[in-house]
Amino acid sequence: MASLTVPAEIPSVAEDCEQLRSAFKGWGTNEKLIISILAHRTAAQRKLIRETYAETFGEDLLKELDRELSHDFEKLVLVWTLDPSERDAHLAKEATKRWTKSNFVLVEIACTRSPKELVLAREAYHARFKKSLEEDVAHHTTGDHRKLLVPLVSSYRYGGDEVDLRLAKAESKVLHEKISDKAYSDDEVIRILATRSKAQINATLNHYKDEYGEDILKQLEDGDEFVALLRATIKGLVYPEHYFVEVLRDAINRRGTEEDHLTRVIATRAEVDLKIIADEYQKRDSIPLGRAIAKDTRGDYESMLLALLGQEED
Amino acid sequence: MASLTVPAEIPSVAEDCEQLRSAFKGWGTNEKLIISILAHRTAAQRKLIRETYAETFGEDLLKELDRELSHDFEKLVLVWTLDPSERDAHLAKEATKRWTKSNFVLVEIACTRSPKELVLAREAYHARFKKSLEEDVAHHTTGDHRKLLVPLVSSYRYGGDEVDLRLAKAESKVLHEKISDKAYSDDEVIRILATRSKAQINATLNHYKDEYGEDILKQLEDGDEFVALLRATIKGLVYPEHYFVEVLRDAINRRGTEEDHLTRVIATRAEVDLKIIADEYQKRDSIPLGRAIAKDTRGDYESMLLALLGQEED
Numbered sequence: 225m226a227s228l229t230v231p232a233e234i235p236s237v238a239e240d241c242e243q244l245r246s247a248f249k250g251w252g253t254n255e256k257l258i259i260s261i262l263a264h265r266t267a268a269q270r271k272l273i274r275e276t277y278a279e280t281f282g283e284d285l286l287k288e289l290d291r292e293l294s295h296d297f298e299k300l301v302l303v304w305t306l307d308p309s310e311r312d313a314h315l316a317k318e319a320t321k322r323w324t325k326s327n328f329v330l331v332e333i334a335c336t337r338s339p340k341e342l343v344l345a346r347e348a349y350h351a352r353f354k355k356s357l358e359e360d361v362a363h364h365t366t367g368d369h370r371k372l373l374v375p376l377v378s379s380y381r382y383g384g385d386e387v388d389l390r391l392a393k394a395e396s397k398v399l400h401e402k403i404s405d406k407a408y409s410d411d412e413v414i415r416i417l418a419t420r421s422k423a424q425i426n427a428t429l430n431h432y433k434d435e436y437g438e439d440i441l442k443q444l445e446d447g448d449e450f451v452a453l454l455r456a457t458i459k460g461l462v463y464p465e466h467y468f469v470e471v472l473r474d475a476i477n478r479r480g481t482e483e484d485h486l487t488r489v490i491a492t493r494a495e496v497d498l499k500i501i502a503d504e505y506q507k508r509d510s511i512p513l514g515r516a517i518a519k520d521t522r523g524d525y526e527s528m529l530l531a532l533l534g535q536e537e538d
Numbered sequence: 539m540a541s542l543t544v545p546a547e548i549p550s551v552a553e554d555c556e557q558l559r560s561a562f563k564g565w566g567t568n569e570k571l572i573i574s575i576l577a578h579r580t581a582a583q584r585k586l587i588r589e590t591y592a593e594t595f596g597e598d599l600l601k602e603l604d605r606e607l608s609h610d611f612e613k614l615v616l617v618w619t620l621d622p623s624e625r626d627a628h629l630a631k632e633a634t635k636r637w638t639k640s641n642f643v644l645v646e647i648a649c650t651r652s653p654k655e656l657v658l659a660r661e662a663y664h665a666r667f668k669k670s671l672e673e674d675v676a677h678h679t680t681g682d683h684r685k686l687l688v689p690l691v692s693s694y695r696y697g698g699d700e701v702d703l704r705l706a707k708a709e710s711k712v713l714h715e716k717i718s719d720k721a722y723s724d725d726e727v728i729r730i731l732a733t734r735s736k737a738q739i740n741a742t743l744n745h746y747k748d749e750y751g752e753d754i755l756k757q758l759e760d761g762d763e764f765v766a767l768l769r770a771t772i773k774g775l776v777y778p779e780h781y782f783v784e785v786l787r788d789a790i791n792r793r794g795t796e797e798d799h800l801t802r803v804i805a806t807r808a809e810v811d812l813k814i815i816a817d818e819y820q821k822r823d824s825i826p827l828g829r830a831i832a833k834d835t836r837g838d839y840e841s842m843l844l845a846l847l848g849q850e851e852d
Binding site for chain 1: 653657660661664668669670671672673676677680684688689692693694695696697698700725729732733734735
């Protein structure tokens with residue numbers, strides 16, 4: 225369930241554009257006004273606003289926002305305002321430019337999006353960067369990391385619910401053997417995780433737990449970075465909400481909040497499942513996500529995060 | 539350039555359907571009538587015919603054709619009548635069910651289609667087989683073959699013309715080192731061939747020839763099956779017409795024509811570039827492709843092949 229709230233009666237697109245334009249004019253920028261509009265429009269509505277803004281004022285709304293806003297607030301507004309597939313392309317590109325820590329972002333995009341969304345992100349990547357996502361990922365990684373990441377970002381999994389139980393049984397056996405032998409980057413482990421449908425992998429892991437009495441995620445808890453990546457792959461594919469709760473906890477509880485992670489999760493999930501993630505967060509940490517965020521952030525950044533979380537203060 | 543010929547004035551879809559229906563009725567099937575219609579309609583028109591046929595007669599045209607026709611002629615008509623993406627999904631599925639020789643078909647589909655067409659074929663594969671193409675390919679292959687084939691069928695290459703010459707230079711050096719060392723299945727060789735755009739690979743191979751005075755395809759001429767697969771990959775990506783000429787020559791000149799290959803190439807290229815392929819064929823073999831086909835095939839199968847080649851006898 226999404227956390228995004230959209231007013232029952234929204235102004236016309238032209239009106240939204242006028243209001244945004246006025247927010248940039250005069251003495252200082254009216255951040256509150258910007259939040260009150262952009263944080264309460266769907267992807268389709270934001271797209272229309274960007275198009276109409278460009279037609280009406282001959283300027284790119286994103287460029288205006290970039291000029292008028294700053295720091296974490298700016299990043300959040302920009303990332304949020306992008307179309308979901310453009311946004312994923314942007315986040316993936318940032319990830320391929322940085323060090324290995326950002327490989328988690330690639331796993332996140334490859335595993336928590338629907339198969340079709342991942343294809344659309346790859347299409348947006350072509351349009352924006354004149355390259356393919358997989359060529360940049362393959363180029364910036366080596367060894368086991370490449371072996372896992374390239375097939376993950378290249379996957380176009382079957383998205384249906386049908387499950388082959390015999391296959392689940394056979395492949396849970398393979399996984400159990402390999403993981404018990406600590407052969408984490410074995411071809412078969414990667415093949416199963418990178419190509420099978422999410423429903424099929426879920427069935428395989430259920431069988432794994434039933435048959436071997438062990439939770440594969442527990443077995444992957446203490447390992448090197450590659451093992452952590454493998455763990456993120458499985459969580460992202462099968463328990464995306466838990467995965468996001470973990471990223472949020474990590475981002476918020478660190479000395480000095482990790483704003484990039486916080487920004488990314490809130491912006492990418494607000495229109496998808498942030499409400500469920502927030503519920504899970506509260507169950508896990510006994511503090512509402514909104515309060516945890518409010519404690520750790522401030523100003524317009526905080527307001528925008530809470531607005532996307534559907535928890536605006538008045 | 540396509541070889542498909544479509545009459546300037548075509549009958550209405552309803553009329554085409556009536557005619558097809560009549561071809562199935564009565565004493566024996568009217569194959570000539572079937573050819574005169576289906577072999578002269580575009581993919582969009584054939585799709586409409588299938589839809590209208592199902593609505594009008596409550597029967598699937600493909601099932602009727604399957605019932606009424608036989609042998610190579612039947613296969614050709616069925617494969618041709620399918621939508622291009624459904625057809626690729628069908629051909630790929632057949633390939634994953636057979637032995638390694640059919641890995642060439644997977645390379646062909648992965649490399650000679652446009653990046654977008656390959657994605658559409660993968661989508662059609664989901665719809666038809668409730669699996670992903672890459673999971674079936676990964677499941678039926680091992681070792682080097684898997685290492686090459688899975689990224690090839692999973693690729694969604696950038697389709698533009700922009701080329702990075704510095705990169706072409708750097709990667710031609712890598713390729714030359716690896717190929718000279720006979721390290722054919724090296725990670726870097728596969729990364730370059732499986733992820734770079736066709737334009738980029740073309741630039742890389744041009745630089746290869748200029749800098750090292752060797753043609754990579756020549757270097758790959760005498761090798762095992764994996765080397766032959768690598769060669770087909772490069773030809774399919776950069777010289778698709780030459781690739782198809784080679785498949786056709788091989789299919790026709792064998793003792794006993796290889797009908798499956800002949801059928802596949804004619805059916806998949808008639809609407810794309812079969813005219814260019816036929817010209818290349820004649821240049822290479824000093825015999826028109828149509829004559830070579832007529833010499834080696836007969837009956838309705840021959841007539842349908844020639845019709846798709848745009849060379850109907852009256």
